[in-house]
Amino acid sequence: MDKPVADILANMDLYAEDQREHLLDALAVAREESPVLRTEADDGYYVVTRYEDVRTVCAHPEIFSSVQPGLRGVPVRLIPLDVDPPDHRLFREFLNRYFSRSFLLRYEEEIRRIAREAIAAFIDTGEVEFVHGFSVPFSAGSLARIVFATDNADLVSRGVAAVHRAALESTPDSFQAVAVLAVEAMAEVENSPAGREDVLAALTTATVDGRPLSTEERLGIVTTLLLGGLDTTRGMIVNIGYHLATRDDVEPILRAPNWWRGELDEFLRFEPTVSFMARTVTRDTELAGTPLKVGDRIAVHFYAANRDPQRFDRPDELVFGRATNPHLAFGSGIHHCLGRGFARIQLAIAFEELLARATNFHLKPGADIPRRAGVSLNSPAELHLTFDRRGSHR
Incomplete structure (x- = not known):
């Protein structure tokens, strides 16, 4: 066993930058030797690595x-992410309508317009810093216009920065900064004209179990939408962009009709943008032969599970054409990602519009590709690409 891997297994820290490079190798060893791995980082927790x-x-x-889904603790509500049964169902029933594919597709042309505006800013240059030049303005713009129904560019810009910090640090201060923006977003909704039809406007009149939502519940939902809607889609667009620039087979795949119904799942399996989430043990139990006690904290590691060779053939390779792909990029169980349909729509439109204008993507020679540890494991923080422009846009 390599020394870096052995050192990580001795005390794994999912947020440590000095462990990032060898973390996946360490998780692979843990799957075989200690699938529910104990670490003393962040006051101690267990890392669950096997798919099953x-x-x-x-x-x-x-x-x-x-109830506490952040590994390092979250000082604000994250509804419905932090709600257990039976109340969880009440919130999901209310929210599901606004994230159904049929509801979101009414905004398709608006989402396409946002993509085209982002592309127009760089298409004549033949190169782009893909994170901040395309992924961030597109994903943030889509969330702002469709979910938050706001033209407040300053609020959106501050939201992007705050959510990205929370994804990297997951500290109480970083989550509190997102919650402050949620207060501002909710105040904007409450002061807007009547007639809005979006999830935030609905919070002002929604009821759960026959009662109006409390202020804390409203803000908890807004905070969750910020966290779930900004950094995750941004990361997946960037990850796919990296493969587009480094593999000849990716561009034809992205140009195929309905690629988002099949091959997108392999991108999601290979590099889920939410690597892990936390759970708290409520009664003494055992998992994979490891005894767990009430109050123990565990990190449910979706990234490691998606690389489990007991579930996926050639798990550490990006393999297109899998017959089935039951990945866990959107989680599993009752907390299966609320925004998964919105993510698929955004990803399909992002690359359809991009490839209508550009082709032949490559990494810019000599440019660094900085990556980070944390929840969004390994997603590039910057990605400088070159490309060839295609003919005039339709």
Whole structure:
């Protein structure tokens, strides 16, 4: 075993930058030798690495509570992410309508316009810093216009920065900064004209179990939408962009009709943008032979589960054409990602519009590709690409 891997296994820290480079190798060893690995980082927790064990945890919220889903603690509500049964169902029933594919597709042309505006800013130059030049303005713009229904560019810009910091640090201060923006967003909704039809406007009149939502619940939902809608889609667009620039087979795949119904799942399996989430043990139990006690914290590691060779052939390769792909990039169980449909729509439109204008993507020679540890493991923080422009846009 390599020394860096052995050192990580001795005390794994999922946020440590000096462990990032060898973390996946360490998780692979843990899957074989210690699938529920104990670490003393952040006051101690267990890392669940096997696919079936992750599924087990997600399927039993009565044993593994989501009330505190941030590994380092979250000082604000994250509804419905931090709600256990039976109340969880009440919030999901209200929210599901606004994230159904049929509801979101009414905004298709608006999402396409946002993509075209982002592309127009760089298409004549033949190069782009893909993170901040395309992924951030597109994903943030889509969330702002469709979910938040705002033209407040300053609020959106501050939201992007705050959410990215929370994804990297997951500290109480970083989550509190997102919550402050949620207060501002909610105030904007409450002061807007009547007639808005979006999830934020609905919060002002929605009821759960026959009562109006409390202020804390409203802000908890807004905070969750900020966290879930900004950094995750941004990261996936960037990850796919990297493969577009480094593999000849990716551009034809992205140009195929309905690629988002099949091959997108392989991108999601290979590099889920939410690497892990936390659970709290509510009663003494055992998982994969490891005894767990009430109050123990565990990190459900979706990234590691998606690389489990017991579930996926050639797990450490990006393999297109898999017959089935039951990845866990969107989680599992009752907390299966609320925004998964919105993410698929955004990703399909992002690359359809991009490839209508550009082709032949490559990494810019000599440019660094900085990556980070944390929840968004390994997603590039910067990605400088070159490309050839295609003919005039339709």
